[in-house]
Amino acid sequence: MPLNGLIVKPLYEVTTSPIRCYKLMNDSNPLLELSGLAVRYGELYAIKGIDLSIFPGEIHGVMGDNGAGKSTLVKVMAGIVRPSAGRIVWQGRAVKQISPAVARGLGIAWVDQNLSLFDGLTVAQNLALVRSSRESLPWPKLPPPPIHLGSDQRVATLNTEQKQLLAIEMALAGRPQMLILDEPTTSLTPLLRDWLQGVIRTLAESGCAIVMISHRRSDLSPLIQTASYLQAGRLAHRWRRGEDESRLYPPLMEPQAVAKTSNPQRPILDLDWQGKNWQIMAGTITGFVFSEAATAQDFFNTIGNLSNGLRQMIGLRRLPSPQSGGALALGLGLVENIQITADDSLSRLGWLRIAAARRLVRAIKAEAGLGIQWNTQPVNQLSGGNRQKLALLRELLQNPQILILQQPLNGLDRQVSQTMAKRLRLAQSRGMTIIVTGFNRDEVAPFCDRIFDV
Amino acid sequence: MFSLRQINNWARIGSPVLALSLAMVLTALLLQLLGYDPLKVMRILFWQPWSMVGGFAAILNRAAPLTMIAMGLSFGLRAGIWNLGAEGQLIIGACAATAVALTVPLSQPILALLVMAAAGAMGGAIWGLIAAGLYLRFKSNLIVISLMLVFVAQAVLNGLVFGPWRDPSGYNYPQSAVFAPQFWLPNIDGFPLFHSAILIAVAILVGGGIVAKYSRWNLGLKLAGESSQVAAYGGFSSSHQILSTLLVGGAAAGMAGMTMVAGSLGQLSGSVMQNYGFTAILVAFLGRLSAVGIALAGLLVALLTVGGESLRIEQGMSDSFVMGMAGLILLTLVAVDGLLNRRGQHDQ
Amino acid sequence: MTNESLALVQVIITTLIISGTPLVLIGLGVMVAEQSGVINLGVEGMATVGALVAVIMVLHDSNPTLALLAAALAAAMVAGVFALVSVVWRGNQIVTGLAVSLLCLGFTSWLGQPYQSATLSLPRPSEIPFLAEIPLVGTIIFAQPPLVYWSLAMALMVGWSLNNHRLGWLIRACGQSPQSLYALGHSPQWIKTAAVVFGGAMAGLGGGFVSLYSSGIWHAIPLAGKGWIALALGGLAGIKPLRLVVFAYGFGAVVAGQLALQASGSGFGLSPHLLLALPYLAIILVLLLWSRRFKS
Structure with a gap:
């Protein structure tokens, strides 16, 4: 039973803890609203005419081909890229000049696909660089990661999976209200992927919104409640749970030449x-x-x-x-x-x-x-x-x-x-x-x- | 429509002019503040050399080594290979040339000068290659290595002019004996005040200009300056570029060193270099690394140094004032360039 | 120990301290700027400005502390200009640095003309009680200008903050990946500017030290390349200021040794002028060994 474009009912059960939507999304206000958003590089539009609302507790997938503008879209949300046109509204208030500092201040955290870490510093030092003005806010108890990072270990000595874990932990350290994950699982083993799913669920239950890009269907499919499909920089298709998923994923290919x-x-x-x-x-x-x-x-x-x-x-x-x-x-x-x-x-x-x-x-x-x-x-x-x-x-x-x-x-x-x-x-x-x-x-x-x- | 790129095209020529004017205004303000008459100083600096007897010749004579070195440096700088050691390469070139003049018994003037020039260029090139080799072998810091080698070269020079090469009849001055006449670069026929180093400089500028325009080597350097990825895609190896540009820059500086000892002085002295190797870096940048630009910038800096001497004689002002002013011109140029090219990049 | 050799040892130690300290001071600034991602080739010029300002101030009212503070302030202002052009306006860092050095070297030597060979009368540095009474070396090591001890304290402080304090981590992170730091909501531009201005102030102190205590007299090229050496040493030392101190004093020792060789007239048959190349060769050698160690 879709309500106001979002779902209340049947939630996909994958693991032992099913997702429950504590908040009825129809009676909460959107956390983030984007309207008419465009990013232009020279004469080329990376994204154009994007209208999108993200609600508290929503898990939203952003899909599309390589180069469709997925990363650009989430970079705008994180303040990394300034939009050339459009409006950004956070909790009902217009954000005039978005920048990473502003986004962090609002409670938007972003895990970069390229893992923005500082190789010459240790794990603890990297974590300490996260601005922490939100420490007093309530924060759910998240499942502990299955692997442990030594806090005195230099980042340069970590393997890619450990780096990815650190990048995620750094995003979480800011206690965000909205967590943006750009291809968070590319180098995670199944064990850590399960952990991340658990984290995402716990966060969503506590009202944190998640925006996620992934090329792995198995990552997205069990989690996302809503999704946007981008094509050549435009929002080509909106999806919500319960609808036909096939348009979100490219058709499976026959392996033979x-x-x-x-x-x-x-x-x-x-x-x-x-x-x-x-x-x-x-x-x-x-x-x-x-x-x-x-x-x-x-x-x-x-x-x-x-x-x-x-x-x-x-x-x-x-x-x-x-x-x-x-x-x-x-x-x-x-x-x-x-x-x-x-x-x-x-x-x-x-x-x-x-x-x-x-x-x-x-x-x-x-x-x-x-x-x-x-x-x-x-x-x-x-x-x-x-x-x-x-x-x-x-x-x-x-x-x-x-x-x-x-x-x-x-x-x-x-x-x-x-x-x-x-x-x-x-x-x-x-x-x-x-x-x-x-x-x-x-x-x-x-x-x-x-x-x-x- | 006036797009950013059009500004940049315009800026290539426009911003040096703008920077020069801005620097002059700033200097004038400083002079006024210190109680000098700015107009008078500027007149002596920029006008007097032209009206002096032999002033024009003096400008060209000074511009010659500056432009030679700058042209040689331009190739490496274009690719972002920071050879700051031209001063050392200049010194070693001068020493190598002097070694020929003092020790090789050649009597035929043209042959003598050719051998001397070859020695100078080779000396400079070897000093450049040492920096390049150490950098490549140990992947350390080219700026620091090339700079430190300047001081080593300086010590070598002092060791020679205070030591084995000191002229016994030179009243203990740190300078070598005066070369035999066949090791003197002659003046240009028919122009008694103009040194033939000017012709060498013109040849190097023209040759360098041709190489810059038509060689695939220089194309690779341009690409490397743009992006190392594109250079690699075009098949250019960065270590080859480092070796070759330091070789060329060192040879040009060594050549300049040879013209300086075989030219006006006819001997090697401890203070012969006058920081030309560092000033040439400034000339190269003011001239936008192009042959024509380097010629113009070399003339400008030479004009300033000649004018600076008049200032010292007439006003008792130190000629280092001119060096400061040259630095100010360069600083305003970088600032103007930076401001014009500033893009709405997002990393800051 | 004969009186003569005792005097020699004292001269060597004094030379070592006096020529090492400005390198420590300037090098600390270079180090911090370099960690934040800025190679400051203007440091020689900034230090020279400090040297001149210190001379002018001390001639004015012979208070060395005030003179050194003024030197630091003046050089920090020059560093501010450098940061404005190279960090804020994104002019090429290396060209900007060279331009600043040329500008400062030229103008200071011009403006310093009236002070040429003016002798500075400084109060004798007070001795540290008790320690200065240690026989033989006490009066040498513990009766130096206070800035000598301050420079060591600052080395400890810089080392501590670079390694153990969030401020230091921010600076290092800025040098390692300004984009990532920006993405975390910090301003790399401000961090770099602050690091460069700090570097300028330290260069000013170093320059002031040189003109007040090394030469004790103003001459046209007071630094004589110390800035460039500090640039090399500060870069080499990475995030370990104590290593910088060792390098700087080592450099001082080589200078002192070279002077001693010159004085004793032996010099192993080498020209004393060639011996002057030793410190620079030592720097190149250390640089090479270091890079090699890092590679393996």
């Missing part, structure tokens, strides 16, 4: 990686869909770490993902960016062939427009989509045999994605072999002949 093309091809690349052999066929577009970021990076590095000479000999080029910040030198102009991965056609004996580079820039401009006036203007003037077009065309137009693209369409809007996919198809039809990596099958599938799930 699918071959779309029927004609037999010769393999151009035999890749021994992770104890398996992967065959890449000449003139195809092959997709690798990863479930873990670390594996994806390892894959890219394995291929990428070939020496320059060897790469040029086999005609292999690679392009890191637009988010990695490694593909373009944003402070430099078009010509310099074209020359980053110059091969023989753009440089000879250590000297750059400027005329050739200018020709290439003209070709890219002719094809993509780009909307930049001078070749010397820094490319950070370009929109995210145009940056990626520039980087991709730079690699494509130098006619490699094999081109490896790391999440090439990550964070791009539909229109740009489609043009780029078309462009890749065109290159393939001219005989280029292309490998695309990604985290989402939907992102990769439209233009791949063959997909491997890793």
Whole structure:
């Protein structure tokens, strides 16, 4: 029986202690209200038009693909990122200038995906840095963590699981009224994951709101009461317990590789990686869909770490993902960016062939427009989509045999994605072999002949 | 529309001018406060050298070593490789050149100068490579190592001019014997006051400018200055960059050292360097690391030093005033740059 | 012990203390700033400002304490400018530091001209009762300017706060990851500014010490590179000021030893000027050994 958009009734029972909602959410006021929230980086919106209310005691999941804006959204809540537009209201009062200090003061704690710890300090010293103006507030008795961190141990000597635990403990030390967890379980063992679930439940029962991002369905599914599904920075779908969950999670993929093309091809690349052999066929577009970021990076590095000479000999080029910040030198102009991965056609004996580079820039401009006036203007003037077009065309137009693209369409809007996919198809039809990596099958599938799930 | 980036493009040229004017206003205020006549001081500083006999030549002669060193340093600084040891590389270059002049029996002037120049450049380069090598081998602190090597170089210089190289007929001054004439850099033909070091400086600036524009090496340095990730993606190795930039910077400084001993003095003296190695860092930054900019900044600083001498003679003002003013110009430049480039970053 | 060698020992100990103390003072400031994430290349200039201000003040009313406080204040103000440009306005730290050093070195040597070779008359530092009566070394070690003892006390204090107090942890956290500290609701900008200003004040004290007690006279380059050395030592010592004291006094010992060698005329056949390179070589050596130890 949904009430005012939120649930009262059937609560999912996973472990021995079922969740009970002590507070009827319909008669409590929202803790945090966001309206019309937008964050813009240059011309690209990371999130736009977000309206969202979080109630005391609510466990809210934020879902969506990589690059959909989940982390940005929670960073706004934590005060790390200032919104370009929109209103933030905390317990009925508008928050004018949100900053981490303000957010902490309000009682919002945030556990960063990248674990904001201080490696040179000990566990106890890290904990001491948490501002503690809320110590007098009532605080539920939380289950003790199953592993113990020595308080004099230096953080640098902790393993990732211990670091994650410390990050969570640091957030809890501030006695928050709202706890934001960005991928809190990536390196936790099942034992600690169960502990965290227990903590989250206890907190929610005592009225603390939880906002959680996770790519693990098993983490979210038993806990969340409400959820937002983000797509390309917009709130595409709202969910509350009792509704169909399927739209929140991407469909499960069949593990087998699918071959779309029927004609037999010769393999151009035999890749021994992770104890398996992967065959890449000449003139195809092959997709690798990863479930873990670390594996994806390892894959890219394995291929990428070939020496320059060897790469040029086999005609292999690679392009890191637009988010990695490694593909373009944003402070430099078009010509310099074209020359980053110059091969023989753009440089000879250590000297750059400027005329050739200018020709290439003209070709890219002719094809993509780009909307930049001078070749010397820094490319950070370009929109995210145009940056990626520039980087991709730079690699494509130098006619490699094999081109490896790391999440090439990550964070791009539909229109740009489609043009780029078309462009890749065109290159393939001219005989280029292309490998695309990604985290989402939907992102990769439209233009791949063959997909491997890793 | 006046976007942030447009301001930045404009700032590349505009902010040094703005900084210069701001620094002049501040200095004028300081002078006024201390009871000097600011207008008169500024006139002597900026105008007098041009109207003096030989003033222009003096400016160019001083600008020559400054621009050479600055050009050499510009490559490393572009990549964020902080070689603060140019002064030491300059000193060792000068010592190496002197060693040739004092010990190698060469009579053919061109050959003599070539060997001397090669020795100077090599001396400076080796001193630079020592810093780079120690840094790379032990992954310690390049700033500190290069700085400490300046003091070591200074001690070596003093050890030589007070010791084995002291001119027996030099009234006990810490200086070497005067070189044989074939080891003197001649003045430019037809321009009796202009030193041929100016030509070397022009050659280094032009060559450096060409390398900066057309070499893939310099592209890598630019990328490294932007982001180490992009440089790595482009296939540039950072240790190679550190070694090569210290080699180039050291060689240029050593070359400058050679022109300083083989030039106006014709001997090595304990006080020959006049902090040119440090001043050149300032020249490189004022000139925005570009060849043209370095030439202009070198001329400006040289003008200030020549003007500073007039100040000392006419007003009895210490010429270190000029050094302070140069520092003030640089400080206002960084401040103006910082203010213009300030972004709404969120880490503070 | 003959009278002669006793005098030598006394000279060596005095030299060691007098040349080590300013390094301790300046180095402590460098250390704190560096822990907060700021490399202060302006420290040589700040110390020089302190040196000049101390001279002017002491000529004015010959109260060394007041002179040292004024020196600290003046140098702290210069450090404030450095922090404004490099921390608040985000100018490049290294260029800003160099500019500040050039600016201060140039202007102080110009403004200090009238005080050239003015001799300072300071009251003889009072002896510490009882301890100064220890034979042979008592009058040397326990009759030094009070700032010598203060510098050691401050080393203990800085060491204690960096290691055992939340303030010190904040400073170190700021140097390790300002973003994370910001995310915790602190202001790295303020912490850095405060650390730099503290560093400036310490540099001012160090500079004041040099002109009041080391040279006892004003000359154009009072610090003669002590600031740069303190920069190296302060960085090397990490979060252990006692290590800094050892380094600084070690440096003083090398200087003293080099002077003694020079005086005795032996010098192992090396030019006394070459011997001057020893302290710097020692710093490089320590730096290298240290980095190596950290790596393994």
